[in-house]
Amino acid sequence: MEEKKFFIGGRWMDDSTFKRLMQNKERTPDPMRYKKEAMHYRRAGRSGLKLPEVSLGLWHNFGSTDNFEIMRDMIFTAFDNGVCHFDIANNYGPRGGSAEENFGRILRENFSSYRDEMCISTKAGFGMWKGPYGDGGSKKYLTASLDQSLRRLGLEYVDIFYHHRPAPETPIEETCYALHRLVEQGKALYIGISNYNREQTEAAVAVFRELKTPFILNQVCYNLLDRRIEEDGLKEYAAEQGFGLIVYSPLAQGLLTDKYKQGVPEDSRMRKSFTLKEDRLTPALLAKLEGLRAIAAARGQTLPELALSWVLKDRAVSSVIIGASSSAQILENIKVDPTFTEEELAAIEAICKD
Ligand SMILES: NC(=O)c1ccc[n+]([C@@H]2O[C@H](COP(=O)([O-])OP(=O)(O)OC[C@H]3O[C@@H](n4cnc5c(N)ncnc54)[C@H](OP(=O)(O)O)[C@@H]3O)[C@@H](O)[C@H]2O)c1
Numbered sequence: 372m373e374e375k376k377f378f379i380g381g382r383w384m385d386d387s388t389f390k391r392l393m394q395n396k397e398r399t400p401d402p403m404r405y406k407k408e409a410m411h412y413r414r415a416g417r418s419g420l421k422l423p424e425v426s427l428g429l430w431h432n433f434g435s436t437d438n439f440e441i442m443r444d445m446i447f448t449a450f451d452n453g454v455c456h457f458d459i460a461n462n463y464g465p466r467g468g469s470a471e472e473n474f475g476r477i478l479r480e481n482f483s484s485y486r487d488e489m490c491i492s493t494k495a496g497f498g499m500w501k502g503p504y505g506d507g508g509s510k511k512y513l514t515a516s517l518d519q520s521l522r523r524l525g526l527e528y529v530d531i532f533y534h535h536r537p538a539p540e541t542p543i544e545e546t547c548y549a550l551h552r553l554v555e556q557g558k559a560l561y562i563g564i565s566n567y568n569r570e571q572t573e574a575a576v577a578v579f580r581e582l583k584t585p586f587i588l589n590q591v592c593y594n595l596l597d598r599r600i601e602e603d604g605l606k607e608y609a610a611e612q613g614f615g616l617i618v619y620s621p622l623a624q625g626l627l628t629d630k631y632k633q634g635v636p637e638d639s640r641m642r643k644s645f646t647l648k649e650d651r652l653t654p655a656l657l658a659k660l661e662g663l664r665a666i667a668a669a670r671g672q673t674l675p676e677l678a679l680s681w682v683l684k685d686r687a688v689s690s691v692i693i694g695a696s697s698s699a700q701i702l703e704n705i706k707v708d709p710t711f712t713e714e715e716l717a718a719i720e721a722i723c724k725d
Contacts, residue, residue, distance in 0.1 A: 382438060382638060392440040400485060401451040409705055410453025415689045416615035418587040420530070420561060422490060422690040424683055425705050426456035428619065431640060432696045433459075435469035439476075441697065446477050448698035450485070452705050458590075458619075458692045459524075460494035460535055461516050467499055471523035479525055486526075493520045494565060494590075496535025508538025510549035517558055532559035533590055536566040543571075547578035554585060563617070565590035569605040576612060586614060588689065593618045595627060595663065595678055595723050596656075606687055615689030618682050622693065622704075626651060626660070627678035638696070662722040666715060676706050681719065683709035 375386045384392070412421040427449045433442050446457070463470035471493065482489065495516035498506040505512060517532055532553055534546055550562045562584050564575055572589055579586035589609065593600050593616070600606050600616065609616045622628055624647040625640050631652055641647045660674065667677035682691050695701045711719075 382441075392444055395440060395443050395447060396480070398447055398481065400447070400482070404451050404453060407452065412453075413686075413689050414615070415561070415587045415617070416609070417613035418561065418585065418615075420490070420587060422456050422615075422617070423454050424690055424707060424709075425454055425679065426458055426617070426690045426692045427454050427701065428458040428692040428694050429470045429474055430460070430463050431644060431646075431694050433470040433473050434464035435466045435473075437473075439473060442473055443477050443481065444698050445695055445701060446474070447481070448701045450482070450489075452702070454701070454705065455488055456490040456492070456690060456692075458492050458617075459520075460497070460533075461499050461520050462497045462535075468519070468523055471520055475524040475526070490530040491524070491526065492531035492533060492563070493517070493524070493529050494533035494535040494563075495520070496533070496538065496565070508534055508541035508546035508549075510545055510552075513546070513549040514553065517553055521558065528557055529559050531561045531563050531588065533563040533565045533588075534567075537564075537568075537571045543574045544578050547575055547582065547584065550586075551579070551582045551584040560585070561588070562586045563588035563590055565619075566592075568599075569603045569608050572605060572608065576614070588615045588617045590617045590619055590692070592620050593682055593688075594621050594623045595681055595719065596623045596659075598723075606685065610687040616685075616687050617689050618691045620694075621679050621682045621691040622675055623678075624694070626656070627663070628675045628700075629664075629673070632660075640696075659722055659725065663719065666718055666722070670708070670715065672706075672708070673703060675700075675704055676708075679704060680707045680709045681711070683707055684711055684716075 376383050377389050410423045412423055415422050457474065459470055459474060461468065495513050499516060504515065532550065534550060538546060553559045554562060567575060567589055591600050630639055635641050635649060641649055663677060664674050667674050670677065679691050682688055693704045
């Protein structure tokens with residue numbers, strides 16, 4: 372007899388998965404979570420804050436149109452394997468704000484006694500509400516946005532608060548001072564910036580240094596296929612100055628996996644979202660991915676394992692923030708081995724720079 376299937380939150384699931392997810396309501400974290408040695412931790416730059424090498428981001432698959440029980444399952448899978456850093460932003464959804472609400476509900480229902488084991492970050496910088504105060508880098512926007520985020524998350528403070536993208540129309544002194552004040556008010560413990568290039572980072576670092584702000588991270592896009600932080604010198608600057616780089620989209624939103632090996636699946640980000648376009652799948656890219664897969668196989672890894680390990684080989688990188696649409700992806704993605712031979716690195720470069 373064919374197994375019963377349920378269509379919930381935009382996806383089909385079998386009876387046994389459905390039953391397992393329902394049991395998560397009563398689930399508590401695995402007491403063996405730090406004993407499995409599944410995860411290593413690195414300091415965020417020269418700060419005292421340690422981050423798991425692999426963090427979980429809630430940009431996609433945690434919005435109001437997604438399946439809440441799958442979200443809860445992914446948070447458990449991450450936490451039970453030492454992934455204790457969760458990265459969010461005010462506008463993650465869709466609907467903007469709903470990822471914070473969903474994560475806040477999971478915290479309340481399952482993790483209320485585990486807050487001190489978690490590093491939780493949020494951000495403001497993209498358009499969030501109507502009018503002149505819902506976007507940018509002003510003190511007015513950043514202050515109001517963090518207050519809203521804390522309400523949605525049900526928290527008194529976040530561990531890291533980021534300015535999500537540069538806002539050239541706001542003086543950098545105002546943005547940095549606004550972030551600094553939020554630390555003084557106890558609403559954030561550490562400060563980060565995101566998507567700031569080297570020149571913009573230098574300007575922010577000068578102000579943070581003067582204020583003695585606990586600025587610890589720049590959150591940037593970096594992966595085998597996107598080398599902008601190498602090209603503009605940000606990577607060396609981070610190592611020189613002692614702040615960490617925390618890397619987003621390390622799998623190029625799924626391109627650096629086997630997801631698109633046989634075409635574009637219905638349940639993929641490329642189908643469901645505007646952030647990853649089908650025209651990325653050129654014959655040249657597919658050939659590169661095959662070359663990288665061969666190197667991964669020779670190392671006994673899958674393509675995503677290779678891609679994440681490669682980003683982590685660099686000590687300036689404090690953590691990679693992965694996204695996931697299932698617990699199985701998280702389990703695959705925590706298997707990193709950031710040691711490479713010179714030959715392997717040269718072979719990877721020959722493929723990527725081609
Ligand atoms: N600061 C910023 O401006 C900024 C920008 C972007 C992201 N971020 C942060 O970085 C986080 C991660 O970004 P991202 O989601 O783009 O990261 P990513 O890890 O490059 O891509 C994640 C996507 O790849 C697919 N995937 C992951 N593991 C897989 C596997 N083992 N096999 C097959 N497919 C797999 C899944 O897509 P499917 O849904 O298709 O399964 C998943 O949603 C975000 O959640 C957010 O916290 C920050």
